[in-house]
Amino acid sequence: MLHIKCPHCGMRSQNEFSYGGDASVKRPQLGSEVSDQDWDNFVYNRKSLRGKHWELWQHLSGCRQWIKVERDTATHEIFKTLKASEEIS
Amino acid sequence: MSQDFRLKDGGLINRDKKISFKFNGKKYFGYEGDTLASALIANGVHLVGRSFKYHRPRGFFGAGVDEPYAIIQLYRNGETEPNIKATEQELFEGLEATSVNCWPSVNFDIGAINNFLKIFLPAGFYYKTFMWPKSFWYKIYEPFIRKAAGLGTASIKHDKERYEHKYEYCDLLVTGSGPSGLASAYAAAKNGASVILAEDKSRFGGTLLTNDVNIGNQSGKEWAESIISELKEMPNVTVKNRSQVFGYYDHNMLVMSERISDHLPRTKKFHPKQRLWYIRAKEVLISSGSIERPIVFGNNDTPGVMLSSAAKEYMKVYGVLVGKNPIIFTNNDSGYETAVEFKKNGIDATILDTRINPKSEIIDEATNLGIKIKYSYVVVAAKGYKKVKSADIAKISDDKEKLGSIENIKCDCICVSGFWTPTIHLASQSGNKTKFDEDIDAFVPGLSKQNERTLGAANGVFTLDETLKSSFETGYKISKQITNKENKVSFPNVIEKKSSVHDKFWCVPLPKGKNYKRFLDFQNDVAVSDIEIALKEGYRSIEHVKRYTTLGMATDQGKTSNLNGLQLVSKIENKVVPAVGHTTFRPPYSPVSIGAIVGREVGKHSKPTRKSPMHSWHEKNNAVFVDAGVWLRPRYYKRGNENLFEASKREAKNVRTNVGVCDVTTLGKIDIKGADATELLNRVYTNAWSKLPVGKARYGVMLREDGIVMDDGTTTRISDNHYHMTTTTAQAANVLSHLEYYLQLVWPELNVNVVSTTEQWAGAAIAGPKSRNLLQKLFPNSNVSNDGLPFMGYMEADLFGVKARIFRISFSGELAYEVNVESDNGNFMWEKIIEYGEEFKIQPYGTEALSTLRIEMGHVAGSELDGRTIPYDNALEGLLSKKKDFIGKRSLSRKAFTADDRQKVVGVVPLDKKTSIPEGSHLVKDSKAPLPNPKLGYISASCWSVEYDNPFSLAILKDGKNMIGQKLFVMSPLKNKVIPVEIVSSHYVDPKGERVRS
Structure with missing residues (x-):
């Protein structure tokens, strides 16, 4: 079970969190013209990375904040966690 | 039977406390502090089971977690448990245990015939044999394998332990x-x-x-x-x-x-x-x-062959002799310690040391004690079937390749030490x-x-x-x-005593003309010859060799077999051991009870149980409950001998004719506040919210980004920047997370707060033509007339001193209201509704009647909004705003979603107006078409229409909009039913929606 540092609450066990997918995906602006390809990329197409990966988790059974977690998908090592408002550097 | 092999004194057991136990029905005695293994050995019992594949006799090999043989079935306090190691099970008064993998008994086991057929059971036997013919698999091969496989039987009874x-x-x-x-x-x-x-x-x-x-x-x-x-x-x-x-x-x-x-x-x-x-x-x-590892030799699985360290542990910890005429077969100094311990207890052991001329303190001590030592000697094969009776031994050449002439010496146990892993x-x-x-x-x-x-x-x-x-x-x-x-x-x-180096010798060569089985894996019966076959057949990776031969795959996970297996592979492949590598170690190290893994989360505790504040009232009034997610909801209220069908029909009918009340506390409720609350609704719902006045409710549909309907519900504008959103019971948690996702990550600029208030409000739906009459009695000081509280209206009112919210919304399709009060007042509200409703013949109704009412009205719910349908499929396309963007809108222009023959919800009525239609059935054009019969759609929900007194179903049907009036067949191979049906409008009752506005 992973041990994730919630930027709001501190180190917490994985079972308090729920996984939310790739954190680098940006939703197209509402009302903007979006090509089929761009929309497909936003909704469906994801890289299945081996290695470092920025992903979203929600501290569901804690502060309910969505956070960004940089995790190695192969080793589960967690390098960094950010608040929702913080940009991935 | 007396404890013939118990030492007069010594050991860490409590000799003041005698304990009786039974093994295979026979009574024995041991002492407090014994394991089942030590107590059995003390009683001279060495035959405890039969091996997995060949049903060869099995004794004890170790004294702890590494034990591959002594797996027993345990009986304790009326319960039984398989896969227990006798070497780990501590003795307690009244313990009962039996051997496994033998029939009719451990002494006479029919399965032992496999031992003589072993030439037919080589590595990969199952893979090679049970491949064909395919039709044999279910009826012949699988039952055979299931019967033969496994050590012991799991109880099918509920485990009463915590x-x-x-x-x-x-x-x-x-x-x-x-x-x-x-x-x-x-x-x-x-x-x-x-x-x-x-x-x-x-x-x-x-x-x-x-x-x-x-x-x-x-x-x-x-x-x-x-x-x-x-x-x-x-x-x-x-x-x-x-x-x-x-x-x-x-x-x-x-x-x-x-x-x-x-x-x-x-x-x-x-x-x-x-x-x-x-x-x-x-x-x-x-x-x-x-863990001490064995040296491999002929018939090295015979009961009485065991690890040298185990023999020492039985003496020192349990005061038990594993034999009275032992051979110690060793390639290092550890064997000498066991021999010295035997000597201290008056037993003369013979040491066979594979080394040529080793020197160390312990060897000197053994020599001085007069212990017989034979250097450059090996055990070639154990003799005896159910117990070691003698050993064939021989001198081995310095290069460890050639055996000298075979000598046979009497012994009753062979203690092996091949160094430590x-x-x-x-x-x-x-x-x-x-x-x-x-x-x-x-x-x-x-x-x-x-x-x-x-x-x-x-x-x-x-x-x-x-x-x-x-x-x-x-x-x-x-x-x-x-x-x-x-x-x-x-x-x-x-x-401590200083040791000399060990000899890397691990496997005794076969003497000429002999074909002894030399076992590597004692629990899974994997012999040297099996590995040889696997490698000859082309298996190279140690992971493949493991799976093909099952080496190290038993419950002991190869604790005593892995390294010798690797040695063999490396020798045949002419590689060094590290180049062969070892297989992956995976948890658990040793078997763990399923019960321990599950913990307290069993039965009713496997998930939380949520109850509405009115739960005890429902219980007192003969409600039969149903699980709705984690909630318990009344399914129907039983009267007399009614069954589900009769009760739900009565309850639904009463809603259509008089008035009914339903506990809707379980609906998800989300409180939304903030200057941008309206904007948030505009973005998450498909329809427009800007013009919703304060004091009005609106039905809304929300989508996922892929265009699939996520949830529906009504949201009410309490004040300018304050909304009360309801979700379905099932999606409440997901919808909240969904809103939080967009507010925190996508549109953090929106000034909105959302919080779940599901548990803060108790809800009652009052539905039926007489619901307004009842409301007037409940709220005499409020204007609940059609003008004062029109359809989709909202007001706050006083319920005999309790603050209440009234929403004029309807799921049943009748004139209906939902009343919310703070949860603590839920029961008070409910009892008032029942009390004042009596004159209008009020009846409570459960989820079954609720379903009936919504199905015949054509209101879609969870069974249609099942994560596979878009708004059009549910006839909700009228709620898609053309003027604004919203979550998922872009996906709706996908080709498949705009196809001319896109699926759509329809009504289905059996032609005979009698046969009930099973949910999940398929709709086909021709019931006699060859299989696979092309499926046109599926039945999503079924009920008995109380309005027309005949069965009615909703279906999601291909090209549904052009199918009204068509005759099709419903097929349910599961229920073995073929029903001719007619496709009708999904709005079966009150298609114009006049009742809700009346």
Whole structure:
């Protein structure tokens, strides 16, 4: 079970969190013209990375904040966690 | 039977407490502190089971967790449990156990015929044999394999025992209480670290209990006892026996199973049987010791052949002799220690040492004691079927290739020592890159991935002095990093015998003309010849060889077999062992009860049970409940002998004619506040919200980004910047997360707060033509007329002194209202509704009537909004705003979603107006078409229409909009039904929606 540092609450066990997918995906602006390809990329197409990966988790059974977690998908090592408002550097 | 093999004194057992037990129906006696194995051996019982494949007789091989043979079926306090090792099961009064894998008895086992057919059961036998013909699989092969496979029988009864889970954090977890575990735990604890020390066995001390050593002028056992008693007194230390750390998971999470009651005749009141500990440790010190490995020779699985260290442990810990005429077969000094212990107890052993001319203190001691030693000698084969009777032995050439002439000597046991294998399971599970140590011919931990270190024998260090030094040092160093303290304990003086080097010999060659089975894996019956066949057939990777031959795949996970298997593969392949590599170690280290893994989360506790504030009223009024997610909801209220069908029909009919009341507390409720609340609704719902006035409710549909309907519900504008959103019961949690996702990550600029208020409000739906009359009685001071509270209207009102919210919304399609009060007042509200509703013939109705009402009205719900349908499919396309963008809108222009023959919800009525239509059935054009019959759609929900008194269903049908009036067939192969039906509008009752507005 992973041990994730919630930027709001501190180190917490994985079972308090729920996984939310790739954190680098940006939703197209509402009302903007979006090509089929761009929309497909936003909704469906994801890289299945081996290695470092920025992903979203929600501290569901804690502060309910969505956070960004940089995790190695192969080793589960967690390098960094950010608040929702913080940009991935 | 008397305990003929029990020593007169000695051992750590309590001879004052005699314990009776039964094995295979026969009564025996042992002592408190015995294991089932030691007690059986004391009684001269060596035949305990039959082997997995060939049904060869099985005895005892070890004295603990490494035991591959003595798997028994245990009976305790009216329960039975399979897969118990007799070497681990502590004896208790009234214990009963039986052998497994034998029929009709362990002495006469029909399956032993496999032993004579073994030429037909080589490696990969199952793969080769059971492939064809395909039709044989279910009826012949599978039942055969199932019957033959497995050791023991799991009970099909409910397990009455309780198992608990515990979460714990510590600075340092130490796994094993041998010398390295005790020393490191002690040093760290004395330096202020919080320590958990876990010992698998009932007694602390590990090898200190059996090795003749001296630590600080105490025997090893005395030193262990003094350290343990001191640790137990320290507030920063948790010391646990009968507790096995079996798994090393991510981020230094380890799992330990504590066997609290398994050694007792019955579990004490309020105690669990076992407790599973989830331990998050800052640092882990693995001090799991090592396991003696066997030397491979002919018929080396005969009962009476066992590990030399086990023979010593039976003497020293249990005061039991494994035999009275032993042969010790060794390639190192450990065997001598066993021989010396035999001698101390008056038994003369014969040592066969594979080494040419070894010299060491212990060898001198054995020689001086007059123990017979034969150098360069090996056991070629054990003789005897159910028990060793003699051994064929021979001199072996210096190059270990040629055997001299065979001699036969009498013996009743053969104690084997092929040197020691570090127990690296936990280190390997943690991701440690293990490495091969040439000196000890075994793998040891290498580079750590997580915060773990391995000490002592588990790290390939076999001298006590070195082990204690490094363990004291490591315990201190690690604790210093954590506590920043510098309290160093002094290091005791150690006296031990120095050993000479071991001989890397591990397998005795076959003598000419003999074809003895030489077993590598004792639990799965994998012999040298099986590995040879696998390699001849082209298997190369050790992982493939393992799976093909099942080497190391039994419940003992190859604790005694892995390394010899690797030696063999490397020899045939002409590679070094590290090039062959070892198979992956996976948790659990040793079998764990399923009950312990499940913990308290069984039956009703497998998920939380949520009850509405009106639950006890429902109970008192004969409600039959149904699980709705985690909620318990009344399905119907039983009157007299009514069944579900009759009751729900009555309740639904009463809503259509009079008035009914339904508990809708379970609906998800989300309170939305903030200057941008309206904007948020505009973005998450498909329809427009800007023009919704205060005091009005609106039905809304929300989509996922892929255009699939996520949820629906009504949202009410309480004030300018304040909304009350309702969701379906099932999607309440997901919708809240969904809103939080967009507010926190996508549109953080929106000034909105959302919070779940599901539990804060109790809700009652009052539905039926007489619902307004009832409302007027309940709220005499409020204007609830059609003008005062029109359809989709909202007002706050006073319910006999209690603040209430009234929403004029309808799921049943009748004139209806939903009344909410604070949860604490839920029961008060409900009772008032029932009391004042009596004159209007009110009846409570459950979810079954609720479904009937919504289905015949054509209102879609969870069975249509099932995560596969878009708004059009549910006839909700009218709610798609053209003027604004919203979540998922862009996806709706996908080709498949705009196809001319897109599926759509329709009504389905059987032509005979009688036959009920099973939910999940398929709709087809031609019931006699060849299979696979093209499916046009599926029945999503069925009911008995109370309006028309005939069956009615909703279906999602291809090209639904053009199918009205068509005749199709409903097919349910599951229920074996073919029903001719007509497709009608989904709005079966009141298609114009006049009633809700009346």
